[in-house]
Amino acid sequence: MKPADERFRALSARLRDFHSLNTAAGLLEWDMEVLMPRAGGEGRALQFGAVMRAAHEIVVADETGRLVAELAEAAGAAAPDDADAANWRWAEREYRRRRRQPAAFVEELAAHCARAQEIWVRARAKNDYALFRPELERMLELKRRQAAYVGDFADPYDAWLEEYEPGMTTASVETLFAALKPGLVALVSAVAGRAEAARLPTLAGSFPVDRQRVFGMEVARAMGFDFERGRLDVSAHPFSAAIGRDDVRLTTRYREELPFSALFGVMHEAGHGLYEQNVSADLRHGPLCGGATMAAHESQSRLWENLVGRSRGFWKRFLPRFQELFPAAAGFDAEGMYRAVNRVERSFIRVEADELTYSLHVMLRFDLERALLSGSVSAAELPEAWAAKSREYLGVVPPDAARGVLQDVHWSAGLLGYFPTYAIGNMISVQLFEAAPKTEDYPVLLAWLRENVHRHGRKFGAEELVRRATGSAISPQPYLKYLSAKYGELYGL
Amino acid sequence: MKPADERFRALSARLRDFHSLNTAAGLLEWDMEVLMPRAGGEGRALQFGAVMRAAHEIVVADETGRLVAELAEAAGAAAPDDADAANWRWAEREYRRRRRQPAAFVEELAAHCARAQEIWVRARAKNDYALFRPELERMLELKRRQAAYVGDFADPYDAWLEEYEPGMTTASVETLFAALKPGLVALVSAVAGRAEAARLPTLAGSFPVDRQRVFGMEVARAMGFDFERGRLDVSAHPFSAAIGRDDVRLTTRYREELPFSALFGVMHEAGHGLYEQNVSADLRHGPLCGGATMAAHESQSRLWENLVGRSRGFWKRFLPRFQELFPAAAGFDAEGMYRAVNRVERSFIRVEADELTYSLHVMLRFDLERALLSGSVSAAELPEAWAAKSREYLGVVPPDAARGVLQDVHWSAGLLGYFPTYAIGNMISVQLFEAAPKTEDYPVLLAWLRENVHRHGRKFGAEELVRRATGSAISPQPYLKYLSAKYGELYGL
Numbered sequence: 001m002k003p004a005d006e007r008f009r010a011l012s013a014r015l016r017d018f019h020s021l022n023t024a025a026g027l028l029e030w031d032m033e034v035l036m037p038r039a040g041g042e043g044r045a046l047q048f049g050a051v052m053r054a055a056h057e058i059v060v061a062d063e064t065g066r067l068v069a070e071l072a073e074a075a076g077a078a079a080p081d082d083a084d085a086a087n088w089r090w091a092e093r094e095y096r097r098r099r100r101q102p103a104a105f106v107e108e109l110a111a112h113c114a115r116a117q118e119i120w121v122r123a124r125a126k127n128d129y130a131l132f133r134p135e136l137e138r139m140l141e142l143k144r145r146q147a148a149y150v151g152d153f154a155d156p157y158d159a160w161l162e163e164y165e166p167g168m169t170t171a172s173v174e175t176l177f178a179a180l181k182p183g184l185v186a187l188v189s190a191v192a193g194r195a196e197a198a199r200l201p202t203l204a205g206s207f208p209v210d211r212q213r214v215f216g217m218e219v220a221r222a223m224g225f226d227f228e229r230g231r232l233d234v235s236a237h238p239f240s241a242a243i244g245r246d247d248v249r250l251t252t253r254y255r256e257e258l259p260f261s262a263l264f265g266v267m268h269e270a271g272h273g274l275y276e277q278n279v280s281a282d283l284r285h286g287p288l289c290g291g292a293t294m295a296a297h298e299s300q301s302r303l304w305e306n307l308v309g310r311s312r313g314f315w316k317r318f319l320p321r322f323q324e325l326f327p328a329a330a331g332f333d334a335e336g337m338y339r340a341v342n343r344v345e346r347s348f349i350r351v352e353a354d355e356l357t358y359s360l361h362v363m364l365r366f367d368l369e370r371a372l373l374s375g376s377v378s379a380a381e382l383p384e385a386w387a388a389k390s391r392e393y394l395g396v397v398p399p400d401a402a403r404g405v406l407q408d409v410h411w412s413a414g415l416l417g418y419f420p421t422y423a424i425g426n427m428i429s430v431q432l433f434e435a436a437p438k439t440e441d442y443p444v445l446l447a448w449l450r451e452n453v454h455r456h457g458r459k460f461g462a463e464e465l466v467r468r469a470t471g472s473a474i475s476p477q478p479y480l481k482y483l484s485a486k487y488g489e490l491y492g493l
Numbered sequence: 494m495k496p497a498d499e500r501f502r503a504l505s506a507r508l509r510d511f512h513s514l515n516t517a518a519g520l521l522e523w524d525m526e527v528l529m530p531r532a533g534g535e536g537r538a539l540q541f542g543a544v545m546r547a548a549h550e551i552v553v554a555d556e557t558g559r560l561v562a563e564l565a566e567a568a569g570a571a572a573p574d575d576a577d578a579a580n581w582r583w584a585e586r587e588y589r590r591r592r593r594q595p596a597a598f599v600e601e602l603a604a605h606c607a608r609a610q611e612i613w614v615r616a617r618a619k620n621d622y623a624l625f626r627p628e629l630e631r632m633l634e635l636k637r638r639q640a641a642y643v644g645d646f647a648d649p650y651d652a653w654l655e656e657y658e659p660g661m662t663t664a665s666v667e668t669l670f671a672a673l674k675p676g677l678v679a680l681v682s683a684v685a686g687r688a689e690a691a692r693l694p695t696l697a698g699s700f701p702v703d704r705q706r707v708f709g710m711e712v713a714r715a716m717g718f719d720f721e722r723g724r725l726d727v728s729a730h731p732f733s734a735a736i737g738r739d740d741v742r743l744t745t746r747y748r749e750e751l752p753f754s755a756l757f758g759v760m761h762e763a764g765h766g767l768y769e770q771n772v773s774a775d776l777r778h779g780p781l782c783g784g785a786t787m788a789a790h791e792s793q794s795r796l797w798e799n800l801v802g803r804s805r806g807f808w809k810r811f812l813p814r815f816q817e818l819f820p821a822a823a824g825f826d827a828e829g830m831y832r833a834v835n836r837v838e839r840s841f842i843r844v845e846a847d848e849l850t851y852s853l854h855v856m857l858r859f860d861l862e863r864a865l866l867s868g869s870v871s872a873a874e875l876p877e878a879w880a881a882k883s884r885e886y887l888g889v890v891p892p893d894a895a896r897g898v899l900q901d902v903h904w905s906a907g908l909l910g911y912f913p914t915y916a917i918g919n920m921i922s923v924q925l926f927e928a929a930p931k932t933e934d935y936p937v938l939l940a941w942l943r944e945n946v947h948r949h950g951r952k953f954g955a956e957e958l959v960r961r962a963t964g965s966a967i968s969p970q971p972y973l974k975y976l977s978a979k980y981g982e983l984y985g986l
Binding site for chain 1: 509510513514516517520521524528529530531532533535536537539540542543544546547550600720721722723724736737738739740777778
């Protein structure tokens, strides 16, 4: 038998090909959302399916299974931050998750994701849930089958969750959410009772799209996003795509009357982008190149969007430039901007929600996904179930599908099990931000994040990463404390 | 054993996956040329290699070989335009060409093509052949190995040629070129002797890029190019890429002082694009979706560029709009434009060459490629050999690498053996144009081309396609006759 280091190299070469195919599929998806001619959808679905299948076949090949089995002992004996061992852990999990999923099924699911996304874009533009419903039904059927292939878990939702948040279970998410929800609901209620008295200002006017673009790029650059290794484009739903560590693409969407929607959207996606751009260079061509988990990833986007972008310091720094570009802001001082961007509203759209209600939008989706998985809510019943949950958690009922069930790309893109990571990301974002140096100097903040988070890529799970960076376990308490202090002051509670 | 039609379906499903991967690789390449962040090159090379390898593995799989062997008889007995039989012929050739090429070699070659292209773009911008030379050397080494893997041919160049022009051999190309060259050289000489006396006008001035883009798109639309199923973008070297029949992308480049460079470039690429967009819909997800051969493809680009774009009728129709966009053309009538766009010049750049000298640029490259393959000219000696051939064929010596050896993308993209197809395409373009209805009504011309050329996709080879459409074999005589008549009149020979 060859020595372990040779077999680790062989494993690494296989994973490199997997990663290349997987990121190639990422480009197929990015292109579809950003600039593909509309008629190209069916061909694109087939391409996406074929590339995802080829990637899958590398993971489930007998050779991968043999290397995983043979290297178990050597990987277990290695240091925790050893790249070979981390590669092995990645391979072991993926092999286990995928080995019972037939290649033809993987191809079919991937093709359906591409097809459904394309139809979702049209359904959302037309505000027509009926157009999207059959795609969702098929998606649920395929994703249920996938969960069954993946294996036996205490809760079938665990199989979905593990794709985005390995290391967590439905039960552990429920524990975190149970500790977060009462405090959050109480805080939202208290703020709602003070909304009139506190009277936080709104910024109204016209904010030309080309100037929003300029400002967004200036902010992203100030955060440290490297446009030599990335781009910013427009799509129906904002997202970031790491085609590679050195090719990180952000998208946003602009509305002339809403300057903060694109601004915080760009900061959010650039937060993801910084994570990808700052993974250690030696990990860049393999599956360890990326965020530890999606919650870890969301911690970075939410950190920049909220803890930086919705802070007093940010507006002290950027208000002059903002006013130069947008005369509508002429009457505001930095404190006024700070108050304007932190207005709490019971609103419909998650990606535009304030910090306080955001996690409630997530919990709503977490509940509905589990109901969809178990079958206790059908795709036909979903709008009604959404309305009920929205009333319960947010106190509002969306007036139409575009502001309700059709607002997110996730269910069309097959990203079931993803939503909880946003709320956990919120928790982690505060834990990390409190451990980082207190500074308005973004390069210093970025350097700390690079050292403590980004460079490790997927070497550790979220729990381990947070413990190394902060000394603590993932917890909702710092997040709740931060929200209470911030909104207590803003609303005079 | 399963019945033949079931096995044809199984073959077709395999080829569909191949085609999906192959066109996905096409998107990776398109994106690299058009908008990838510069730093993304290395990751892109790995992606391109991995996708091309996965496509290759489908073709060389035992299952493909078995289906090819088992279906030989049924395919031979089928009607010549039967899609299953055509799929089989495609699979048989690809299997034979690829089965001895190791997957790791295919991956390495593809990755090198992506890498070398990226370096070529930089070398060309810097006018620095030394920067590109090592990439060319490596390319020649890999392409020589590829020829050796492919098999025994009378001439090793046949192995390169077959990739783009199956059905032709080096000997048959030589025969066609031998019949073309003397007439062409004589015609160029005669025109050169009359250049002063005939005094064809030049159009000078400033032609804003955004207006060139508008005009190019209007012309492409008039030709019948469907922008709902395609795009037009900018790249260092103009090309067209069929990401699918319903996603056909053209690129061009603009120079403010040269309106015809982009215009004829767009017409050329749109000619390719029309071929792809008009393949029969039932072939659209398999390898028969594309041009019969590259000569057949170039016949379409050259037909629209030259026989349409460089005609009197075109300028009668488009001059008013051209003058509206470009005041510099105010003093011209249609006849003047016709004469201006048909000036013959002994020039350096193939893609900007007039019709008369164009095929000489091609023959120069055909000679040099064979010399590079045999080793009688090395990459180091290439600029000198280029200068000598250029003096011999064109009467001019390029002053630098950018206008000489670095001008074409082909050698960096691994497209060795491709060049002859341009000159054969010129021949075919005239044969087809003469068989088509005489009309200035482009929809009528397009309908004839769709019926006689496009819809068949890759069902037939070029020879068969031309015979079906025109009743004749591929021949340089109609092309020579057309050139003699056109340039005889223009230059008063």
